[in-house]
Amino acid sequence: MEWEVVIGLEIHVQLACKSKIFSGASTAFGAEPNTQACAVDLGLPGVLPVFNGEAAKMSIKFGLACGCEIAQRSIFARKNYFYPDLPKGYQTSQYEIPIVGKGQIEIQVDENTTKVVGITRAHMEEDAGKSLHEDFAGMTGIDLNRAGTPLLEIVSEPDMRSAKEAVAYMRKIHSLVRYLGISDGNMQEGSFRCDANVSVRPMGQKEFGTRAEIKNLNSFKFIEKAINVEVERQIDLIEAGGEVVQETRLYDSDKDETRSMRTKEEANDYRYFPCPDLLPVVISDEVVTEIQGSMPELPDEKKARFMEQFDLGSYDASLLSSSVESAGYFEKAVDASGGEGKLCANWIMGELQASLNREDMELEQSPVTPDLLGGLVKKIKDKSVTSKIAKKVFEAMWNDEGTADEIVEKYGWKPADASEIEPIIDEIIANNQAQVEQYRSGKEKVFGFFVGQVMKATKGQADPAQVNQLLKSKLAP
Numbered sequence: 001m002e003w004e005v006v007i008g009l010e011i012h013v014q015l016a017c018k019s020k021i022f023s024g025a026s027t028a029f030g031a032e033p034n035t036q037a038c039a040v041d042l043g044l045p046g047v048l049p050v051f052n053g054e055a056a057k058m059s060i061k062f063g064l065a066c067g068c069e070i071a072q073r074s075i076f077a078r079k080n081y082f083y084p085d086l087p088k089g090y091q092t093s094q095y096e097i098p099i100v101g102k103g104q105i106e107i108q109v110d111e112n113t114t115k116v117v118g119i120t121r122a123h124m125e126e127d128a129g130k131s132l133h134e135d136f137a138g139m140t141g142i143d144l145n146r147a148g149t150p151l152l153e154i155v156s157e158p159d160m161r162s163a164k165e166a167v168a169y170m171r172k173i174h175s176l177v178r179y180l181g182i183s184d185g186n187m188q189e190g191s192f193r194c195d196a197n198v199s200v201r202p203m204g205q206k207e208f209g210t211r212a213e214i215k216n217l218n219s220f221k222f223i224e225k226a227i228n229v230e231v232e233r234q235i236d237l238i239e240a241g242g243e244v245v246q247e248t249r250l251y252d253s254d255k256d257e258t259r260s261m262r263t264k265e266e267a268n269d270y271r272y273f274p275c276p277d278l279l280p281v282v283i284s285d286e287v288v289t290e291i292q293g294s295m296p297e298l299p300d301e302k303k304a305r306f307m308e309q310f311d312l313g314s315y316d317a318s319l320l321s322s323s324v325e326s327a328g329y330f331e332k333a334v335d336a337s338g339g340e341g342k343l344c345a346n347w348i349m350g351e352l353q354a355s356l357n358r359e360d361m362e363l364e365q366s367p368v369t370p371d372l373l374g375g376l377v378k379k380i381k382d383k384s385v386t387s388k389i390a391k392k393v394f395e396a397m398w399n400d401e402g403t404a405d406e407i408v409e410k411y412g413w414k415p416a417d418a419s420e421i422e423p424i425i426d427e428i429i430a431n432n433q434a435q436v437e438q439y440r441s442g443k444e445k446v447f448g449f450f451v452g453q454v455m456k457a458t459k460g461q462a463d464p465a466q467v468n469q470l471l472k473s474k475l476a477p
Contacts, residue, residue, distance in 0.1 A: 022049030043088030068103030310341025336374020
């Protein structure tokens with residue numbers, strides 16, 4: 001039987017507020033456990049929350065970027081459940097009336113495929129604390145520094161049909177929140193994490209299958225692995241005569257498996273009701289207009305500009321605009337090269353990316369800065385170096401040997417001029433009369449032999465275009 005995978009994601013984005021959503025406690029990462037949890041975060045008797053308005057502005061920014069409905073009046077609710085890292089016994093979240101409603105986002109799945117994924121809602125809420133299981137001799141420690149940290153939970157429609165699509169969607173949301181400046185997106189620190197709702201159904205069936213929710217995925221690699229493992233588990237289970245149960249599962253990256261955590265609760269299990277301690281969040285048209293006016297150039301807008309301004313293809317422009325770092329690197333390199341967008345794009349996605357992959361490095365760690373790459377591209381464009389020499393110059397720049405100008409001067413890697421090339425061509429023609437006759441009798445493929453011989457004799461320092469021109473002139477009958 002053929003199976004169709006159905007995936008929806010709930011992405012939790014830590015908003016870049018300096019203080020918590022309902023208290024003045026700091027949200028800075030890395031403090032000693034329980035040193036950034038005040039009386040409000042701890043849920044002590046008699047304390048009252050005060051809403052951090054910056055969280056609303058950041059949430060609206062996200063909604064506007066995705067063409068979502070913005071609620072002019074939204075409310076907070078209490079989501080009741082017991083867990084050791086939730087000192088109040090409830091989480092303050094938004095339920096029936098979230099600040100951001102329906103919208104959509106376009107993702108680039110691969111070089112030839114784009115897809116639109118619907119956004120159901122995005123609501124504000126507070127984070128819980130963190131349970132620590134290591135170094136406590138069989139006990140669990142509780143760190144409440146994260147309790148009350150402002151989150152935006154972005155809930156997608158169940159529109160994704162593969163782990164690859166889910167990763168592309170998650171990457172797009174990650175890129176977007178960082179472009180907007182509403183989150184640092186640091187997955188290692190927990191600023192950007194995801195729950196994946198996964199189900200399977202026979203191909204062609206309209207009804208959804210029973211879903212399992214995989215909790216707290218915090219890397220693009222793990223989300224793809226976890227979904228694929230869970231899909232395989234569900235298919236094997238059904239084909240063996242079993243039934244998938246609705247539950248929450250955890251992904252174990254060491255064993256590459258998902259494990260049952262608890263039976264999945266329904267909304268009524270949480271006994272949602274409006275929070276009596278918080279007024280509704282009311283947003284005026286003027287505030288929305290002001291936020292709209294402060295929006296930066298977003299990934300899709302940047303992609304379209306790159307395509308038009310630098311004559312890039314859709315896939316190349318999509319990759320270059322996919323993150324703040326890659327877009328910034330590209331534009332600085334183009335400026336340093338004198339406007340050579342196409343050539344800079346080729347080098348970034350070719351030689352530079354290959355080197356980063358080889359060394360397992362991120363773009364911001366590259367020893368070849370945008371200015372260095374732009375300087376090399378400038379020399380390629382004005383034919384100060386050949387393509388073969390350019391690769392050697394790039395390697396030297398990667399090894400911190402200086403600028404393209406300094407490296408070329410140091411090693412004497414300058415193109416041979418016509419006065420140096422002509423005697424070499426004459427000698428090659430004189431020593432290869434059989435190939436000369438073949439070429440002159442119509443076997444044009446032999447021309448490549450002569451080009452290769454000249455490039456070999458000049459150690460790659462001859463300009464290929466100049467070599468072709470001289471050869472054609474001298475080989476003419």
